[in-house]
Amino acid sequence: MAANISTETYSILHDSRGEDVRDSLCEACKKLAVELLPDVTAEDAGKVLGVNQYGEWVAARYVPYWRLQYITVTIQPTKTSYFVGEQLDLTGVVVTAHYGSDFEADKNEIVTSRCNFSPVDGTVLTYDTQSVSVEFSDGGVTATASIHLDVSLVLPVSLAITTMPTKTQYDSGDELDLTGIVATATYNNGTTADVTSSCTFDPDDGDTLTGSNKSVTVSYESLGQIVTTSFAIGVTPAVNYIRVITQPTKTTYVQGDNFDLSGIVVRAYYDDGSSGVVTSDCVFSPADGSVLDTIGDQTVSVSYTDN
Numbered sequence: 001m002a003a004n005i006s007t008e009t010y011s012i013l014h015d016s017r018g019e020d021v022r023d024s025l026c027e028a029c030k031k032l033a034v035e036l037l038p039d040v041t042a043e044d045a046g047k048v049l050g051v052n053q054y055g056e057w058v059a060a061r062y063v064p065y066w067r068l069q070y071i072t073v074t075i076q077p078t079k080t081s082y083f084v085g086e087q088l089d090l091t092g093v094v095v096t097a098h099y100g101s102d103f104e105a106d107k108n109e110i111v112t113s114r115c116n117f118s119p120v121d122g123t124v125l126t127y128d129t130q131s132v133s134v135e136f137s138d139g140g141v142t143a144t145a146s147i148h149l150d151v152s153l154v155l156p157v158s159l160a161i162t163t164m165p166t167k168t169q170y171d172s173g174d175e176l177d178l179t180g181i182v183a184t185a186t187y188n189n190g191t192t193a194d195v196t197s198s199c200t201f202d203p204d205d206g207d208t209l210t211g212s213n214k215s216v217t218v219s220y221e222s223l224g225q226i227v228t229t230s231f232a233i234g235v236t237p238a239v240n241y242i243r244v245i246t247q248p249t250k251t252t253y254v255q256g257d258n259f260d261l262s263g264i265v266v267r268a269y270y271d272d273g274s275s276g277v278v279t280s281d282c283v284f285s286p287a288d289g290s291v292l293d294t295i296g297d298q299t300v301s302v303s304y305t306d307n
Contacts, residue, residue, distance in 0.1 A: 239269070
C-alpha cells in the first residue's frame with residue numbers, strides 16, 4: 001500500500017457530479033494505518049490524504065485551516081476623550097481577529113487579551129498621543145488596528161479674584177498695594193488653581209495712582225489662552241487747578257468800602273477729569289467784608305485745599 005501513496009497535490013473536494021466528498025475522504029483517511037500517515041508540518045497545514053478516482057492515496061486539501069486576515073476594534077474603550085495628564089483607560093475595549101480559509105467559511109475570534117497596545121493601559125497622556133496602536137500576531141501573521149483618542153490641552157476658561165487685596169481705598173498719589181490678593185483660574189477640565197504669581201496687573205503693584213484709576217485689570221495666560229477679570233478700587237481724586245468761572249457781582253469800589261464777594265463762583269478741576277463748585281470751601285484774600293482802603297487795581301487771591 002505504501003507504494004500507492006502519492007505526494008502530488010490532488011484536490012478532490014467534489015466528485016464529477018459536484019457532490020462534496022470531504023466526509024468520505026475523511027472516512028477513508030481514518031482507515032489508513034497510522035504509520036502510513038505523513039507528519040503534518042506548517043507547509044502541509046490544511047492537507048490530508050484522500051483517494052483519487054484510481055484508488056490511489058493522494059494529498060488533498062481538506063483539513064480546515066484558517067489564516068489571520070485582519071483585526072478590528074469591535075467595541076471602543078468606554079473612555080476615549082481625555083485631557084493632557086490623564087491616564088489611558090482601555091476598559092471596555094474589544095478586539096476581534098478575522099480569519100479566512102480556502103475551503104471553509106471565515107471565522108472571527110475575540111483576541112483582546114492577546115493584543116499589544118501602544119501606549120499601554122495606564123499611560124499618562126500627552127497632547128501628541130491622539131491614538132492607540134493595536135497589534136496582534138498569530139500563525140506568523142501580524143495585523144494592526146488603531147483606537148482614536150481625543151486628548152485636549154488643559155486651558156483656563158475663567159479667572160476670578162477669590163480674595164481681595166487688603167487695601168482698596170486710596171488717595172491720588174498713593175501707590176497700589178496688592179498685598180493679600182488671590183487670583184484663581186478655572187480650567188476646561190473642571191479644576192481650579194491659585195495663579196496669582198503668574199498674573200499681570202494693570203496698574204501694577206507699586207504704581208502711583210491718580211483719580212482716574214477706578215479698577216485693576218488682572219490677566220492670566222496659559223498655553224496661549226488668556227483670561228481676564230478686574231476689581232474696583234477707590235481713589236480720591238486730587239485737584240489739578242481751580243478757576244473763577246463767575247466774577248463777583250461788584251468789582252468796582254470806593255476807598256473805605258467793604259469787599260463784597262457776592263456772586264462769585266469757583267470751580268475745582270480734578271485729576272480724574274471731574275470738576276465741581278467749591279466756592280464755599282475757598283479762602284479769599286482779602287476776605288469777604290474786608291475794608292478796601294488802598295486806591296488802585298487790586299488782585300484777590302483764591303485758594304482751595306482738598307485732602
